[in-house]
Structures are given as C-alpha cells and as structure tokens.
Amino acid sequence: MSFADSTDAACTKCKFFDNHAAKAHGDEGLCRFNPPVTQPSAEAHGLWPVVSSTDWCGHFSKDAMTTGMAN
Numbered sequence: 500m501s502f503a504d505s506t507d508a509a510c511t512k513c514k515f516f517d518n519h520a521a522k523a524h525g526d527e528g529l530c531r532f533n534p535p536v537t538q539p540s541a542e543a544h545g546l547w548p549v550v551s552s553t554d555w556c557g558h559f560s561k562d563a564m565t566t567g568m569a570n
C-alpha cells in the first residue's frame with residue numbers, strides 16, 4: 500500500500516492547493532507550498548508549480564488537509 504492510498508493524499512485536499520479559479524484548466528491548480536520558481540530573465544514572472552487532482556507529494560499531511568477547497 501502506498502502513502503497516497505493510506506492517507507488519501509491528493510493535492511486537491513491539501514491546504515497548499517490553489518484552484519486558481521480565474522484561470523482554471525480542468526482539474527489543475529497551483530501548489531503554493533514553495534515560492535514561485537524563478538526564471539532566467541529578471542523581467543519574467545516566477546512560476547508556481549501546476550499540479551492536478553491526482554498529484555500529491557511528501558509535503559502532504561493530514562494536518563494540511565482541508566475540505567478540498569483552497570482557502
């Protein structure tokens with residue numbers, strides 16, 4: 500049994516998930532755990548990692564669970 504199976508881990512249940520409603524694309528959202536990834540050009544905006552509902556990572560924990568909605 501994997502960690503995800505035993506904890507029901509999923510980005511959409513994580514408090515760091517931002518559904519980015521203004522630019523929603525299917526089940527994708529942004530992970531806000533870390534700051535945006537910097538870009539090679541100083542003028543470019545940093546990028547937040549895009550994650551989907553079936554993604555999860557080792558930063559997920561039950562303490563980070565929400566009702567499934569980004570706050």
Ligand code: SF4
Binds near residue numbers: 513
């Ligand atoms: S990648 Fe990890 S920290 Fe980010 S939303 Fe998914 S489970 Fe949460």
